Amino acid sequence: MTVHGHSSFAEWHRNGQHASYLRTMKSPGAILDILEIERPAGDMSRPALSDIVLMEDMLGCSRVRGDLGGGRFDVTTRRGTLAIAAPNFATTVINEKRHRLRTLAFPLAQWQHVLDEAADGRFSFDTSCIYGQVFDSWKIRSAVRNLWALCEEEGAPSRLLARAAGCEILAELCRLGGAPFAPAKGGLAPWAQRRCVELMHARLAEDLSLDELAAEAQLSPFHFARMFKQSLGAPPRVYLTRLRVEKACELLEQTDLPITQIAFEVGYSSNQVLARVFLKHMRMNPSDYRRAVREPTRSIA
Template sequence: MFDPAVPDLALYQDLRGGTRIAGNLGWGNFNKTLARGNFVVAAPNFAHHTTADANHQIRNLSFPLLHWKKVLDEAAEGRFSFDDLDLRGGPIDSPVISSALQKLWSLSHEEGAPSRLLAQAAGCEILAELCRLGGEPFAPPRGGLAPWAQRRSLELMRARLSEDISLEELAAEARLSPFHFARMFKQSIGVPPRVYLTRMRVETACELLEMTDLPVTDIALEVGYSSNQVLARVFAKHRHMSPTEYRRVVRDPISSLEVS
């Protein structure tokens, strides 16, 4: 595989394992066998090449430097440089990155195209871990959100529930960089912003199903999902029933028990 130099940091995950990979991805030559779930990282602005000794299946995620360099500079108070990273160890086995990617793919499957908040928050988690593995760790957050910042960010999420709100917009409301906001939000609330947003959408959908006669399609749009099918997938995961079943149960629990 030969790829021209592009201004992206690229992350490749092996989905099968057992394949021996050799080449240079910008951190020096390597020749190693990948286990299933291992990652390799291709440096930005480097024409990289690799060879594999068998057919293999990979998943790719790219970080355009034009956007992410600014985020990392803010996180490192202007001191970040990709040139300082040392990822010459070849394949990476990282539960943190694996978990972030799995949640990203899972939520994308459930909700359709990933929201800006989902993609940006996952990107912050992945890049923070890559920097730690590459010898340039960021200082841990010194505390959670200030009470006023937490209140305003949650109010903004609720007010714009039907929109594709971004991490930058939430961070600006708290007067923080997106990177610091994502980590401080999780420390204060206990879950990342994207997870809390899903919970808020499901809770609001439950309220609308219980208190109004709006069609399920309208409720889906009201809480930020593109269709009633997407809402049904999310509902099945979080409430273990369809939106229509939920409406029937909460409005007429006795009849629902008799049917069961």
């Protein structure tokens, strides 16, 4: 169903009245939409859309007043201030000065079950004390910053990254809203850990989703992500990146495949993306690594 001809927050900013204010958009396909918007002073109200929208003020926009779904507010914001706009609510926002927002839009159909799992069904935007308010959270700011940085390195976020980052942020929103998320239930069973790692190896070149890994372990995505980290010492996305870098090293050492082909083999869209990831983890680019392992004496000299 669309509202006023627009189906989502991202679509509204692509094609709606505010399209000219869109600076950057990164989307992994309806799981989580990541946008940066720069808007002038004035009335920036919009129609009801079926997304939960998290906004971070990147500049500090002086005075802002309106209603995001939790009642009227009139505040002076600072750089890093956060706010949540309600799904299916026509927001009212009037800004005193030009401002820039980094926003994450969570399609409600994709995320309602995650919120229910995170808080054992106790979370409700209607009763949450954070709903529609301006607030601060270093943990959420850090998660958004890290997500943005990864998008800059690797392009549009993978389904695994989008779901995992969304789970982390929504769990913190539950806690801040007065519905602490359910305690962790320990690590993965040995059989589940083995099957998930095998699946990662087998589908290294694919955009493997958190939901698929969770299904392999017979768990919900929210609980799986936390239990995986307890068992293997790293979140699923970080662990998958390690596997990809290890496989890239193996192919660089043992084959003459072009680096672009190696990038595709380990799940990256181009040799430039592989180079950025490889440099971050191995402290050298793939070409230099290949030379170093194949001509060690010459490299030492």
